[in-house]
Amino acid sequence: MDSAMLDAFGLRVLDRDECLALLATAEVGRVVFTQRGLPAVQPVKFVVWRDSVWFPAQARTDLYGSADDGVVAFEADAFDEDVETGWWVTVLGRASAIAECDLPSRRPELSWRLPPGADVRCVRIPMEVVSGRRIG
Numbered sequence: 001m002d003s004a005m006l007d008a009f010g011l012r013v014l015d016r017d018e019c020l021a022l023l024a025t026a027e028v029g030r031v032v033f034t035q036r037g038l039p040a041v042q043p044v045k046f047v048v049w050r051d052s053v054w055f056p057a058q059a060r061t062d063l064y065g066s067a068d069d070g071v072v073a074f075e076a077d078a079f080d081e082d083v084e085t086g087w088w089v090t091v092l093g094r095a096s097a098i099a100e101c102d103l104p105s106r107r108p109e110l111s112w113r114l115p116p117g118a119d120v121r122c123v124r125i126p127m128e129v130v131s132g133r134r135i136g
Contacts, residue, residue, distance in 0.1 A: 029076035085136030
């Protein structure tokens with residue numbers, strides 16, 4: 001393994017293509033956003049589409065509100081403690097709140113099961129900065 005590809009902790013640094021391939025295998029990630037001036041984290045189901053991370057958010061919530069042109073972080077990962085392997089990918093971008101979200105109809109494989117009548121919108125995070133690490 002090329003030592004230039006290891007970080008200070010001996011973790012392998014992933015390139016953008018590896019990060020995107022790994023993100024495509026995950027269904028749940030975490031969004032880091034600002035809630036009343038403090039950092040907040042919320043798990044979300046998501047999909048990678050058109051060089052962005054997309055996820056549903058209930059309208060009139062702090063998560064949806066902070067996504068209206070807010071800088072957010074998104075992280076997804078997978079670990080197997082038995083064999084001491086894993087990876088994580090982080091995406092940084094200026095989120096957009098999308099009121100008219102037809103993504104589930106365009107991507108029927110999405111498993112966003114939403115309650116009938118729920119005022120659910122989409123949030124889009126363009127992949128402005130993508131980084132990732134692998135262990136094991």
